Amino acid sequence: MSAVLDLQGVTVRRGPKTILDGVDWQVNEGERWVVLGPNGAGKTTLLQILAGRLHPTAGTADLLGERIGRVDVFELRPRIGFSSAALAERIPGHEKVRDVVLTAAYGVTGRWQEEYEAFDDERAGDLLAAFDVAELADRHYGTLSEGERKRVQIARALMTDPEILLLDEPGAGLDLAGREELVGALSELAGDEASPVLVLVTHHVEEIPPGFTHLLLLGQGTVQAAGQLGETLTADNLSEAFGMPLMVAHGGGRWLARAARPGGR
Numbered sequence: 001m002s003a004v005l006d007l008q009g010v011t012v013r014r015g016p017k018t019i020l021d022g023v024d025w026q027v028n029e030g031e032r033w034v035v036l037g038p039n040g041a042g043k044t045t046l047l048q049i050l051a052g053r054l055h056p057t058a059g060t061a062d063l064l065g066e067r068i069g070r071v072d073v074f075e076l077r078p079r080i081g082f083s084s085a086a087l088a089e090r091i092p093g094h095e096k097v098r099d100v101v102l103t104a105a106y107g108v109t110g111r112w113q114e115e116y117e118a119f120d121d122e123r124a125g126d127l128l129a130a131f132d133v134a135e136l137a138d139r140h141y142g143t144l145s146e147g148e149r150k151r152v153q154i155a156r157a158l159m160t161d162p163e164i165l166l167l168d169e170p171g172a173g174l175d176l177a178g179r180e181e182l183v184g185a186l187s188e189l190a191g192d193e194a195s196p197v198l199v200l201v202t203h204h205v206e207e208i209p210p211g212f213t214h215l216l217l218l219g220q221g222t223v224q225a226a227g228q229l230g231e232t233l234t235a236d237n238l239s240e241a242f243g244m245p246l247m248v249a250h251g252g253g254r255w256l257a258r259a260a261r262p263g264g265r
């Protein structure tokens, strides 16, 4: 079975800066990956490659068996759901919540004169219900709380029934209740066999939803560790990636990390 995502020696350079440096990474059917790393490690850049929105400067990126640079990315993109703050900024505040999800069927933001099929309407409704925001369907997107918006954004990313779902820091800016609701929703998604392959970028181990299976730890542009979550999310690996002595605890399917010594370094 070929990998769903297969990166070999992926390098991204911008001017004198090497943002990603020889990244090798394979993701297979059914896996749920967390990508963790400090600010500036290259997580967002990596996700841009996985979304078919950026070409590596060197190396190869095969997404769903198609090589970036050889495939028409506009055909590939509906097969890859993507949710990020940058994409969310393009959603007009006056858009109805149902339409925010529905318009993803055409890869647009902002409903205009497209004709949607009844099954599109039904799917958008089902996705809003799955993320517990069905009662907001007729509200304007701009009136939602940050937590509600995040769940609508993920529902939107799933609209095309993608084979891969990429989530770039979905927990950013959420309060404790919002974060916990999101973690619960993502945990359910992770546990559903019908869900696509999941790749979740986060800064915080507390945001790792139960049911996620693998971890990629990114240092400054390089893979520090990658593998099964339980084996890879160790104090040693995390301390090295974040450049400070850290301790890690695990219980009830959730993770916690803090400085190993009072006062940090």
Ligand SMILES: Nc1ncnc2c1ncn2[C@@H]1O[C@H](COP(=O)(O)OP(=O)(O)OP(=O)(O)O)[C@@H](O)[C@H]1O
Residues within 6 Å of the ligand: 014, 017, 019, 037, 038, 039, 040, 041, 042, 043, 044, 045, 046, 203
């Ligand atoms: N177009 C660009 N030109 C120059 N440098 C860039 C460019 N895009 C990103 N970078 C730099 O590459 C590094 C990695 O950026 P990236 O956004 O991928 O990191 P990240 O791990 O997602 O960071 P954060 O956790 O802070 O969001 C940063 O130092 C950033 O300033």
